[in-house]
Amino acid sequence: MTTDNIEKQIKTGSLAGGKTYAFNEEHDQKTPAQMWFQNSVDGLTLFIVFYTQACRWSRCMGCNLPSKSSYHHVGYKDIIAQIDHVFSLPEVLTKRHVIRKLIISNNGSILDQDTFSSTALLYLMAKINLNFTNLDILTLETRPEFVEIEELEFLSRTLAEGDTPTLLELGIGFEAFDETIRNDTFNKGLTLETFERFIGQVSPFNCRVKCYFMQKPIPNFSDSDALADIIHAIDYLNDMSIRYNVRINMHLNPTYAAYGTPLEQSFYEGTFVPPKLVDVVQAVLYAEDSSLTLFVGLFDEGLAVEGGSFIREGDEHLIKALETFNRTQNFKQLQQAVSPRTFCSNTTG
Numbered sequence: 460m461t462t463d464n465i466e467k468q469i470k471t472g473s474l475a476g477g478k479t480y481a482f483n484e485e486h487d488q489k490t491p492a493q494m495w496f497q498n499s500v501d502g503l504t505l506f507i508v509f510y511t512q513a514c515r516w517s518r519c520m521g522c523n524l525p526s527k528s529s530y531h532h533v534g535y536k537d538i539i540a541q542i543d544h545v546f547s548l549p550e551v552l553t554k555r556h557v558i559r560k561l562i563i564s565n566n567g568s569i570l571d572q573d574t575f576s577s578t579a580l581l582y583l584m585a586k587i588n589l590n591f592t593n594l595d596i597l598t599l600e601t602r603p604e605f606v607e608i609e610e611l612e613f614l615s616r617t618l619a620e621g622d623t624p625t626l627l628e629l630g631i632g633f634e635a636f637d638e639t640i641r642n643d644t645f646n647k648g649l650t651l652e653t654f655e656r657f658i659g660q661v662s663p664f665n666c667r668v669k670c671y672f673m674q675k676p677i678p679n680f681s682d683s684d685a686l687a688d689i690i691h692a693i694d695y696l697n698d699m700s701i702r703y704n705v706r707i708n709m710h711l712n713p714t715y716a717a718y719g720t721p722l723e724q725s726f727y728e729g730t731f732v733p734p735k736l737v738d739v740v741q742a743v744l745y746a747e748d749s750s751l752t753l754f755v756g757l758f759d760e761g762l763a764v765e766g767g768s769f770i771r772e773g774d775e776h777l778i779k780a781l782e783t784f785n786r787t788q789n790f791k792q793l794q795q796a797v798s799p800r801t802f803c804s805n806t807t808g
């Protein structure tokens with residue numbers, strides 16, 4: 460597809476999604492958009508967001524990730540320069556033998572060859588094998604329609620050549636379980652049929668799947684209905700995990716009011732109030748008897764409007780408990796940490 464056509468798709472998607480943000484054209488094309496370290500049950504994790512042309516879908520209601528991307532095409536030489544930049548950083552080089560998980564994103568789809576070059580992906584795979592000698596998991600974020608069997612075969616073969624066994628994990632956005640909310644209100648453009656075809660595709664490759672969900676992703680959605688939606692999602696993902704023998708991680712993001720999206724306006728009008736963290740904890744606790752692992756996103760990446768975060772004064776003990784849960788998957792400890800007695804004794808000393 461020509462770069463003009465992709466620009467048209469981005470423009471059409473942004474208009475359809477009611478987006479008002481500008482793209483990030485000022486960014487140095489030779490450095491990634493963002494990167495950070497985090498800790499999860501999988502160990503020390505490096506998260507890299509490459510700076511490329513924006514997500515072609517661009518219309519999901521609460522998403523302003525494309526505002527960190529370019530409207531125009533970013534060529535493979537510049538993406539390779541971004542990769543070289545990452546692998547020249549002292550904080551990466553000193554940790555390269557202890558990084559256990561690498562998450563690769565471009566705020567869109569890494570497997571969309573029109574926005575993330577195949578040459579750059581090949582180069583990245585070589586750099587990963589050469590540098591990350593103890594990597595357990597490589598996660599690539601993508602919309603499922605860009606996943607091709609030939610690519611899965613190639614990526615699996617490449618990872619098998621590394622010094623240590625590395626699993627491939629594909630991270631896809633699901634956002635809401637209710638079909639009407641997901642596709643009619645939120646504009647996700649993801650059917651259960653597409654998701655199940657995707658799970659069937661990845662299953663023979665022993666890939667893991669990470670599904671991004673948002674708790675309370677739309678306006679005029681009560682806290683209890685938002686919690687129920689995540690509970691339905693946990694039941695469904697658990698069934699899929701068992702049926703297709705695929706390990707699934709639910710990445711649960713409490714929704715914030717993202718600037719330049721319809722959620723910003725709803726937030727100012729009072730029809731969107733971010734979820735309470737205590738309800739997010741309840742959602743996580745529901746998954747205790749499931750086959751899933753969970754990770755709760757507690758970082759808004761600077762994408763929320765002022766005051767539009769889900770973190771409120773007095774939430775410190777919940778943040779601490781969820782951060783510990785992300786590292787340990789210890790449900791009992793999470794339950795204890797949020798029980799009124801524990802909270803009371805923690806705060807009264």
Ligand code: SF4
Binds near residue numbers: 515516517518522567
């Ligand atoms: S949520 Fe993902 S698919 Fe939807 S617009 Fe944002 S980056 Fe694109």
